[in-house]
Amino acid sequence: MTYTLYYSPGAASMAVHWMLIEMQLPFEAKLVSIDAGEQRSAEYLKLNPSGRIPTLMIDGAPRTESTALLMSLAERHPDKGLAPTPGSAARAEWLETMIYLANTVLPAMRDWFYAGKDGDPAGAEAVQALARRRIEGAWDLLDARLSDGRSHLVGHQLSTADLLGTMLMRWSRNMPRPADTWKNLAPYIRRMRSMPSFIELNRREGLTDWSN
Ligand SMILES: N[C@@H](CCC(=O)N[C@@H](CS)C(=O)NCC(=O)O)C(=O)O
Incomplete structure (x- = not known):
């Protein structure tokens, strides 16, 4: 491969x-x-x-x-092991989370960053306001999910949902309410950022502005 x-x-x-x-x-x-x-x-x-x-x-x-x-x-x-086994209970939650991030959060992020380019610049502010509401709604939802003490977005195991979710949370770092200002997202983000692979990723991409 x-x-x-x-x-x-x-x-x-x-x-x-x-x-x-x-x-x-x-x-x-x-x-x-x-x-x-x-x-x-x-x-x-x-x-x-x-x-x-x-x-x-x-x-x-x-x-x-x-x-x-x-x-x-x-x-x-x-x-x-970055996705739960097909047929397992966790698999359904993983699918749900991946589709939610792709279907709701990613397009809202695109609107937040590209409203004036993808659409009419005159209407960009209204598009961004709606995008912001959707993004903050996602942080509410994911924060509530983590309130049961779980270590990761899907159960207690690292999955692709954490990689996608953390990337999206990073994108909010310069928004009016960044993801790491949510109570349960803050320690989650710190945990994800402490992963050696995340540190190596940032080194390879030359990124320094969202680390522990
Ligand atoms: N739905 C696509 C979105 C990809 C996307 O919007 N990528 C942005 C960078 S984050 C891009 O290519 N921007 C350059 C452009 O649109 O000209 C995916 O998840 O791969």
């Missing part, structure tokens, strides 16, 4: 990059500079026609969508 990840520091590629490091798999990482607009180069658009990051080459075929990539990797490497 061979992997090449097209990534940009701190972008939606981050959770996939983190997973590859956490699983200790060999892979190649290729930087695509969003600042330089490289995601819209003809060469990159051949791999990912939506011009978004990430793309993961899996055995030579380009695959996209960060959440799907995390789920594919979990399926391809069941021995790494």
Whole structure:
């Protein structure tokens, strides 16, 4: 199995990059500079026609969508234990959490950061206000889930939901109410940030602004 990840520091590629490091798999990482607009180069658009990051080459075929990539990797490497076993009770909660993060939180984040680019700049403020409400609603929900003392978003075990969820929480760091201001999310975030694979991920991506 061979992997090449097209990534940009701190972008939606981050959770996939983190997973590859956490699983200790060999892979190649290729930087695509969003600042330089490289995601819209003809060469990159051949791999990912939506011009978004990430793309993961899996055995030579380009695959996209960060959440799907995390789920594919979990399926391809069941021995790494980053998803509950199919058919188990935890599996249903994992599926629910992955879809919730992909379906509700990721699009709201996209709206928060790209409202003026994806849509009419004149309406951006209203779009961002709704996005903020949705994002803060997600932190309420995940905070409540952690209030039962669990160590991770799905049960007591690290899963792809933590990698995706933590990446999204990081994106809120400069928002009016960052995720780490929620009571139960704060210690959870500290725990996730203390993982050696997260520290290594930040080192490789050259990120310094969201660490313990
Ligand atoms: N749903 C996609 C979203 C990807 C996405 O929006 N990536 C952003 C970076 S976080 C991007 O490529 N931005 C550059 C652009 O839209 O031009 C996924 O989860 O992979």
